[in-house]
Amino acid sequence: MSNITLQIITSDNWREALELSVHEVQQKFVASVNPPVAIALAKAYIRPGGKKVEPYGVYYQKKMVGFFNLHYTPNSTDDYWIFHFFIDKKFQRNGLGLKAFQELMRQIKQNNPACNRIRLTVHPENEAGRKFYLKVGFTEDNILTFDEPTYSILL
Incomplete structure (x- = not known):
């Protein structure tokens, strides 16, 4: 069992x-403002496109x-x-991103059983x-969303 948990x-x-x-x-790859969480939390309140927006913290050993x-x-x-995904600079390169995505996909399957595809965009220079x-299993969709390449994974 992974020590990774996701908390709203x-x-x-x-x-x-x-x-x-x-x-x-890496800042421009995550958000146009610093700290990157600020814009992400604002989107949870504003709900762009009328979508439900849930901000999550990735926890490792309760941190x-x-x-x-x-x-x-x-x-x-x-x-x-998925938008604004990142691992804090102090914890990068330890496999936590991969574990976080594995847990994310597990939770989406459990909490949103109708979901069969997850999408995200990647900054062209990233x-x-x-x-x-x-590596996680996403494939490039060969379309642009918000001027960035779009990737998806089937669940």
């Missing part, structure tokens, strides 16, 4: 989430080490998107991110 961001842990960051050269937003249309089969998502 609430009034109890949002400040902890704001402490997360990436290396300066928040990463973050992502799940955007989706409830009961949809393929309108599930070669490490592209390789990571391919």
Whole structure:
């Protein structure tokens, strides 16, 4: 069993989430503002496109080490998107991103049984991110979303 858990961001842990960051050269790959969690939390309130937006903290041994937003249309089969996924710079390169995605896919299958596809976009200059998502099992869709290549994985 992995020591990775995913917890929704609430009034109890949002400040902890704001402490997360990436290396300066990675900032543009995650969000246009710093800290990257700030824009992601705003989207949970604003709900772009009318989608449900759930911000999650990635926890390793009870410490928040990463973050992502799940955007989706409830009961949809393929309108599930991951945005702003990152592991804090202090915890990168330890396999936590892969474990987080494995747990994410497990939870989506459990909590959203209609879902059969998850999508995300990758900044065109983010070669490490592209390789990571391919390793996780995503494939490139050969379309652009928000001017970025779109990737998907079938569950």
